[in-house]
Amino acid sequence: MKFLIAGFGSIGRRHFRNLLALGERDILLYRTHRSTLDDAEIAGFPVETDLEAALAHRPEAVIIANPTALHLEVAIPAARAGCNLFLEKPLSHSLERVDELCRAVQEGGGQAMVGFQFRFHPGLRRVAQELRQGGLGRPLSVRAHWGEYLPSWHPWEDYRRSYSAPTDLGGGVVLTLCPPFDYLRWLVWEVSQLWALTGKVSDLELEVEDIAEIGLRFAGGAVGSLHLDYIQQPPSHTLEIAGTQGSLHWDNAGGAVDIYEAGRAAWTRWTPPADFERNQMFLEELRHFCAVARREEAPACTLEDGIQALRLALAVHESARYRLPVDLHGFG
Numbered sequence: 001m002k003f004l005i006a007g008f009g010s011i012g013r014r015h016f017r018n019l020l021a022l023g024e025r026d027i028l029l030y031r032t033h034r035s036t037l038d039d040a041e042i043a044g045f046p047v048e049t050d051l052e053a054a055l056a057h058r059p060e061a062v063i064i065a066n067p068t069a070l071h072l073e074v075a076i077p078a079a080r081a082g083c084n085l086f087l088e089k090p091l092s093h094s095l096e097r098v099d100e101l102c103r104a105v106q107e108g109g110g111q112a113m114v115g116f117q118f119r120f121h122p123g124l125r126r127v128a129q130e131l132r133q134g135g136l137g138r139p140l141s142v143r144a145h146w147g148e149y150l151p152s153w154h155p156w157e158d159y160r161r162s163y164s165a166p167t168d169l170g171g172g173v174v175l176t177l178c179p180p181f182d183y184l185r186w187l188v189w190e191v192s193q194l195w196a197l198t199g200k201v202s203d204l205e206l207e208v209e210d211i212a213e214i215g216l217r218f219a220g221g222a223v224g225s226l227h228l229d230y231i232q233q234p235p236s237h238t239l240e241i242a243g244t245q246g247s248l249h250w251d252n253a254g255g256a257v258d259i260y261e262a263g264r265a266a267w268t269r270w271t272p273p274a275d276f277e278r279n280q281m282f283l284e285e286l287r288h289f290c291a292v293a294r295r296e297e298a299p300a301c302t303l304e305d306g307i308q309a310l311r312l313a314l315a316v317h318e319s320a321r322y323r324l325p326v327d328l329h330g331f332g
Helices: 010-021 051-055 068-080 098-108 122-132 179-187 279-293 303-322
Strands: 003-006 027-030 061-064 084-088 112-115 139-149 191-199 211-218 223-229 231-243 246-251 257-261 266-270
Touching: 003 010, 003 051, 003 068, 010 027, 010 279, 027 051, 051 068, 061 068, 061 279, 068 084, 068 098, 084 279, 098 303, 112 279, 112 303, 122 179, 122 231, 122 246, 122 257, 139 179, 139 211, 179 223, 179 231, 179 303, 191 303, 211 303
Parallel strands: 003 027, 003 061, 061 084, 084 112, 139 223
Antiparallel strands: 139 231, 191 211, 211 223, 231 246, 246 257, 257 266
16 A cells, blocks of 8 residues: 655654554655654655645555644545545644535545544553443543643654644644543543633743643533643643542553442552553554555544544633633534
């Protein structure tokens, strides 16, 4: 299968290396040469700076890994050309042209999936299993927390020039740290209403929000909160769910899930395989996309999933701007 990677920033480089690890060698790159990363490792691989020229190579699969605000500029023409799409999260920085993307995918006949890598985390898959089997009963309370110190998050690049920072590239903590918007929908329920406070509170050289506090009401009745920030040292990413029959806690630092069964008044701990490390999420995600492109599997995270996660992120900005709760029914 011929792959086209659009963008060679940190995530584009990760996908390039993972394709090689999966035994794929027919790789083409579409680049604007604005990346701050060294490109010595792609020497010998074809590079195009014009999208039409890149698509003329007739790639079967396109990985959209350029800055958030530029995703659809590549995705829509690629979809029209019949390519299978892997779109990095978030889908875009707005809902503008999303309908056009959906039509292009349908008309082109390719498959599309969105790259929310935490769907492939073994700990969160264990959480999903526990919830599906009813081990906690009905979820009542949900708390997710993700804090990163932006200058240390990608230490190989200047945080001020990364996609996470500039407004025109779709930066800001709400869009950059958007995976919880997807995994909360996947694990719990759809969000029916939210409220949010966001702001720029640190001394970081940013023109975007670096903190967000979000209240959530789920369609199934549960109430929850989500905290996102660019300022926490050391970083922390956790999830807590309390239900009618117990509770659980997941910590991304070690990947373990602690489960409390109220009927036994006892805790048990589930731990991921000893050799698990972060890149395995991305590797498994890409292996799955290859199977999707070959029509062997259905997308684990569909284009519609990506749209719904983007709606939540945009609703956060809407709530913070007008200082009002946002009803997700019909939003956007």
